[in-house]
Amino acid sequence: MVQKLDNLKESPSQTAGPYVHIGLTPNYSGITGVYDADLGTTMLGDAPKGDRITIKGRVLDGTGTPLRDALLEIWHADASGIYPGQDGADADVYGWGRCPTDMDDGTFRFETIKPGAVQNRDGTPMAPHITFWIVARGINLGLHTRMYFADEPEANAADPVLKRIEHQVRVPTLMGEPQGDGTYLFDIHLQGPDETIFFDI
């Protein structure tokens, strides 16, 4: 016998279920008067540095049907590639947003600024990207993915995470497509031929 390690096991995940809105966006679900506002609806202060962007998209199941009961959270750095909480971060960039997919048409929408390149562990830059986390009824463990910017081909080609993906044919599933007005379209496919790359980080 040997000594026992003091390690604990992570609590196992369970689905967020169909009523995730009650807990995470109660005002959106019609439960008003408990919290002043739903967390994560405002991502910027008065004077953030950087280009304003809107990210729009849907979460689609294996039949191509948009989920109308999903919830997404995003996390990103400021325009200089510094995360909120780190030294020198832009105080008007909160970095974190939360949005349910619309109960009628299944769309989500985030309004924020475009992040800068963030340093990887080895000091090389990662291309500008936004971390996405998706939960819903039928999703047993929250899904992590990233949205990169399709209009940053050079930075994307050098990105250490994108480079290590074996099936390069799938890399376009991680690209937010510019619509020309600061809007990026980012549909997330849970399944099917266009299945989005998800990360085990």
Added chain:
Amino acid sequence: MTDKPSGLFHRDRSWHPAALTPPYKTSVKRSPAAAPISMPSTLSEDTGPVFTRDILGPQDADLIHNFASEGQSAIGPRIIVYGRVLDETGRGLPNALVEVWQANAGGRYRHKKESYLAPLDPNFGGCGRVITDEQGNYEFRTIQPGPYPWPNGPNDWRPAHIHFSIFGQSFGQRLITQMYFEGDPMIWQCPIVGTIPSREAIETLVAALDMRRTVPMDARAYKFDIVLRGVRQTMFENRMEGL
């Protein structure tokens, strides 16, 4: 030489539910078929939003009263739910935001898409939140939710449960799970509980009745600890990690 966090412990996916769990039917068309791409965490996952107590209202951690009319309270067995948010190294996590939601004592949710015939409680909303203290402790008051039927198999029922959403210190620690109640026979019948591969793992989601923490003539207490992924602490000799 500096002691700096160097990323998250790798997640043990065999301990969590698989994406595709056919007895839980909704997972069939909502589960990715490809394996997730493994990568060590980067600054993008090692950092995360920080929440401070100024977001909290005075009744956020009191579901018995936070939706009730003046002088009223929610119907149902009054309980205290308390515990700690820890990481895999056993460290209590301070300032962790814990958000909870649940059905009322009859098993009915206050939600547009909910159609169970059990009635709404006019004094129960079903959401609450709390931020852990310096040692990772949290506590809230609520009523014990009821079990409820749900459309899956012809006669599937959820055991009484409270949904939990937890933020640690890294966005990569983000977790949603559910708390069950000691002694509930419905736990072992439920296809959603059954997505968790082992009985050992399921038992970590069953809160223990704690009569010592009970407030006599008021509320019983259940203890529920939550464990998030650990953050590696390593000594580095040369290159810093950007944190």
